[in-house]
Amino acid sequence: MGIYDLIIVGGGVVGYAGAMYAGRMQLKTLVLGEILGGTIILTDVVENYPGFIRLTGQELADKLKEHALDYKDFVEIKEENVAEIKMRGNCFDVFTINGKKYQSRTIIFATGMKHRELGVPGEKEFSGKGVHTCMLCDGFFFKNKNVGVVGGSDSAAKEALLGTQWAKKIYIIYRGEKIRPEPINDKRVEQKIKEGKMEIINNTNVKEIKGTDKVTHVIFDKPYKGSKEFKLDAVFVEIGADPQSELAKSLGVKTNEKDEIIIDREAKTNVLGVFAAGDVVDTKFKQAITGAGEAVLAVYSAYTYINTTEMVCPVSDEEIEVKKKAKN
Numbered sequence: 388m389g390i391y392d393l394i395i396v397g398g399g400v401v402g403y404a405g406a407m408y409a410g411r412m413q414l415k416t417l418v419l420g421e422i423l424g425g426t427i428i429l430t431d432v433v434e435n436y437p438g439f440i441r442l443t444g445q446e447l448a449d450k451l452k453e454h455a456l457d458y459k460d461f462v463e464i465k466e467e468n469v470a471e472i473k474m475r476g477n478c479f480d481v482f483t484i485n486g487k488k489y490q491s492r493t494i495i496f497a498t499g500m501k502h503r504e505l506g507v508p509g510e511k512e513f514s515g516k517g518v519h520t521c522m523l524c525d526g527f528f529f530k531n532k533n534v535g536v537v538g539g540s541d542s543a544a545k546e547a548l549l550g551t552q553w554a555k556k557i558y559i560i561y562r563g564e565k566i567r568p569e570p571i572n573d574k575r576v577e578q579k580i581k582e583g584k585m586e587i588i589n590n591t592n593v594k595e596i597k598g599t600d601k602v603t604h605v606i607f608d609k610p611y612k613g614s615k616e617f618k619l620d621a622v623f624v625e626i627g628a629d630p631q632s633e634l635a636k637s638l639g640v641k642t643n644e645k646d647e648i649i650i651d652r653e654a655k656t657n658v659l660g661v662f663a664a665g666d667v668v669d670t671k672f673k674q675a676i677t678g679a680g681e682a683v684l685a686v687y688s689a690y691t692y693i694n695t696t697e698m699v700c701p702v703s704d705e706e707i708e709v710k711k712k713a714k715n
Contacts, residue, residue: 397497399425401665403451405682410458478700500628509596517602532620544568654685
């Protein structure tokens with residue numbers, strides 16, 4: 388197996404973009420991802436990735452993966468979940484949850500984000516039984532039903548718009564005064580409201596999700612049309628996400644108050660040999676295309692680091708001690 392020049396932790400479009408460039412630079416590269424394709428495969432339509440007017444998230448992920456694997460002499464992609472990373476010398480031991488170990492000279496974190504939960508009674512109990520996070524995956528099961536989407540971001544608006552294909556009516560439930568989608572999606576929401584396919588419930592929070600063997604209704608924090616109880620057949624939660632930076636922090640990588648990995652303009656972290664890109668980092672504008680660009684910068688930085696640094700990749704703790712004594 389040998390030592391990899393680069394291990395990319397995260398098998399989404401950002402990881403694939405990095406792997407493609409790493410292949411071009413002839414770096415022996417391994418991509419490890421818990422879910423290959425990443426969260427974008429849950430997106431019905433992507434309209435803002437340059438070069439493609441319109442395609443599905445799965446199609447975009449597949450195209451980037453195919454491009455990366457075109458450099459098959461240098462790039463491997465494996466569906467494995469990383470459990471732990473340890474520094475050995477100035478290289479890294481990467482352990483997966485199924486007991487495998489890989490060694491690399493550099494690491495790029497492209498771990499993305501995970502969906503936030505409402506944290507209300509009934510959410511966990513009815514998970515998969517009317518409480519969901521992916522309209523593309525589960526919206527079809529609620530054909531001609533009343534469906535709620537909790538959240539006010541562009542992502543929430545897109546989930547709601549997609550749901551109108553199946554639902555009798557979609558209710559966007561938002562704690563704020565006005566939802567904040569991108570202008571084009573704002574117009575689409577307005578049109579669905581005019582058609583009677585959608586309604587927005589503002590300044591309202593879901594306090595509890597109730598049902599029997601499946602969701603039947605929710606409880607609001609204040610009355611809506613005279614009652615705090617509101618009948619819904621499903622609740623899709625789209626209230627943002629949190630960066631998956633735990634592995635990076637275990638290596639001493641610095642994060643900000645949001646737990647986002649702090650990088651510079653070359654995608655470097657504060658730890659030598661460790662780089663990061665995509666939704667997990669502290670850049671404000673998070674898109675597939677910006678993450679792909681960050682990944683390219685990260686690979687270039689890794690390439691430069693490898694070629695300007697004396698790499699010490701011992702295979703055991705004993706070998707580290709021997710090398711230390713030899714230097715002294």
